[in-house]
Amino acid sequence: MIHLRKKKIDLERLPRHIAIIMDGNGRWARRRGLPRSAGHAAGAENFKTIVRFCGEIGISYLTVYAFSTENWSRPIDEVDNLMRLLEEYLDKAYTELDDRVRVRIIGEREMLSEVLRTKVEKLEADTAERTGMVLNIALSYGGRQEILHAVRLLAEKVESGTVKPADITEEMLSKGLYTAGQPDPDLIIRPSGEKRLSNFLLWQAAYAEFWYSDILWPSFKTAHLVEAIAAFQKRDRRFGGV
Numbered sequence: 001m002i003h004l005r006k007k008k009i010d011l012e013r014l015p016r017h018i019a020i021i022m023d024g025n026g027r028w029a030r031r032r033g034l035p036r037s038a039g040h041a042a043g044a045e046n047f048k049t050i051v052r053f054c055g056e057i058g059i060s061y062l063t064v065y066a067f068s069t070e071n072w073s074r075p076i077d078e079v080d081n082l083m084r085l086l087e088e089y090l091d092k093a094y095t096e097l098d099d100r101v102r103v104r105i106i107g108e109r110e111m112l113s114e115v116l117r118t119k120v121e122k123l124e125a126d127t128a129e130r131t132g133m134v135l136n137i138a139l140s141y142g143g144r145q146e147i148l149h150a151v152r153l154l155a156e157k158v159e160s161g162t163v164k165p166a167d168i169t170e171e172m173l174s175k176g177l178y179t180a181g182q183p184d185p186d187l188i189i190r191p192s193g194e195k196r197l198s199n200f201l202l203w204q205a206a207y208a209e210f211w212y213s214d215i216l217w218p219s220f221k222t223a224h225l226v227e228a229i230a231a232f233q234k235r236d237r238r239f240g241g242v
Contacts, residue, residue, distance in 0.1 A: 009057075009229045015186035017061035018054065018229075019208070021200055022047060024192030024216030031216075037081045042218035044085045048096060053222045055098045055133045061182055062135050065200050069108060069142035083116060086139065090119040100132025106178035107141035136179065143202030150176030150203075179204060187211060187232045191220045207239050 022043055029039030047064060054062045067082060093103060105120045112120070120139075153176040157163040163172070174180060184204040188197075193214040197205060211228040213220070 008226050010233055011058060013233055014058055015209075015229065015232055016059075017063070017183050017185045017187075018059055019063040019065070019185040019188045019201055019205075020050070021065045021188070021190040021192075021194075021198060022217045023065075023190060023194055023198075025218060027192065028216040028218045036078055039218060040078075040082055040085055044089060046218050046220060048089075049222065050220070050225060051101070051135060052098065053225065055101060059133055061185075062133060063106075063138060063179070063185060063201065064136070065138045065141065065198075067107075067139050067141070068199060069111075069140055069145055070199065072111065072140070083113065087116055087119060090116075090123050093123055094126070097127075097135075098132060100130050102127045102130040102132065102134045104134060104136050105139050106136050106146075107139045108145060109140065111140045134182065136182075138200065141178075141200070143197070143199045146178055147173075147203055149178075150174075174203070177203060184208065186237075187228065189213075189225070189228050191215045191217050191224070207237070209235055209237065 025039035025043040026036045027039070028042060029036050032038075047066075051062065051064075066086065071082070072079065097103070103123050105124060109117055109120060150173050154163065154168055154173060158165055158168075179201075184206065185201060185208045187210075188201070188205055188208045189211050190196075191213045193212070195212050201208075209232050211231055213224060213228075215221075215224055
């Protein structure tokens with residue numbers, strides 16, 4: 001089935017970096033009369049499928065929005081369940097991920113538990129030398145907070161006298177982002193029917209192409225991803241030019 005889906009897209013013109021806002025788990029569960037935790041579990045399983053497929057077709061960078069800084073305000077039981085799912089994923093990543101995938105966790109990790117931070121750091125270190133697809137998991141992530149973090153790093157350099165305010169460039173600020181050294185996303189996908197960024201990759205999304213769908217994340221299949229890539233390949237990206 002996968003090879004048939006590949007034929008619908010040009011594998012020589014894939015977006016180098018795809019970002020996905022994994023949205024709609026709660027609504028998926030509610031429509032089925034299930035607890036929200038069941039939706040998050042289904043979404044986590046679907047995430048694994050999409051990651052595998054992206055690696056198989058040759059995507060270089062995949063960034064997924066797993067948990068935002070705003071999500072900490074959700075009911076404690078739901079947050080605890082999400083953190084448990086994340087811990088389980090980090091534990092199983094060694095056997096479930098392609099052994100070429102490099103994993104990076106982007107976000108405010110000081111808000112995570114010590115146990116989760118330890119697992120994050122270990123997985124990053126253990127996959128750091130891999131040369132396949134880079135998988136960024138945005139965890140306790142907020143786009144505004146990321147920009148603020150980068151600005152503070154520049155402010156420290158200005159204060160120390162190593163950088164003059166007039167010499168600050170976009171490239172210098174980009175080096176302070178969590179995605180430093182990576183290309184900006186070419187394609188941002190949001191299932192669930194919502195049409196907003198929700199504080200996701202605000203700086204990096206400047207010239208990204210967007211693709212929206214009413215499909216809730218647990219029901220988002222590889223066929224939908226192929227559809228999004230096919231739509232991307234039909235677009236004329238001029239980056240402000242003519």
